[in-house]
Amino acid sequence: MDNNQSKKCCCCEESDEQKYAKIEKVIEEYKGKEGCLIQILHYAQGIFGYLPLELQEFIAKKLDIPLSEVSGVVSFYSFFSTQPRGENTIRVCLGTACYVRGGKKIVDKLKEILDIDVGDTTKDRKFTLEVMRCIGACGLAPAISINDKVYKQVNPDKLNSILEEYY
Ligand code: FES
Structure with a gap:
């Protein structure tokens, strides 16, 4: 994991490693099931609040699918966001x-x-x-x-x- 992913907040928030580990677990669980990409993206957005490119890359890699497929779904549905969102x-x-x-x-x-x-x-x-x-x-x-x-x-x-x- 790169430095970006290992940043940790000074309060009680989860580290990015912990968040990625959670997402990886969900990917393992859903991989191969119909509609799994949307469910995984939903889950990932719930954890991070948005879907930055590096997260999309991570999901694509773990699902063995092209990044373009992940980005295509993210940009198609308006409820997915690639920018950080406010509370x-x-x-x-x-x-x-x-x-x-x-x-x-x-x-x-x-x-x-x-x-x-x-x-x-x-x-x-x-x-x-x-x-x-x-x-x-x-x-x-x-x-x-x-x-x-x-x-x-x-x-x-x-x-x-x-x-x-x-x-
Ligand atoms: S135009 Fe209908 S609520 Fe604004």
Whole structure:
């Protein structure tokens, strides 16, 4: 294993070696079974939070399949991510109703508060910022969601206090 994989957090988190060992065990268990690649990728993403290239390479090697097959599946399904994700996912609705009622201003304000772009994750891995089309709250637009919670009639001035709930 290279140095990257042997990094260890100073707190009680598992080392990367331990994570890779867990994934290897699951690969042994699922190898050869139908649909095993997706299940393994799910498991691996659950452990690491995302699927970096070196992890995809590891899985491809252990399954004796080309990396392109693994990468193809990862890029096909939107629930797989190759970038680190935040503990919380903020989705700003930019569907028609929300757009018309200021959704874009919400996006701009969040970008400013979090100091990231859409699609990125904050340095402290607290938040990932995304946009989406209609979350079913058009009557009370503009709306955003954080994880499974929907916030309606949001205005840029409310954002700081909403985010505070997650610290
Ligand atoms: S357009 Fe935003 S909730 Fe429907």
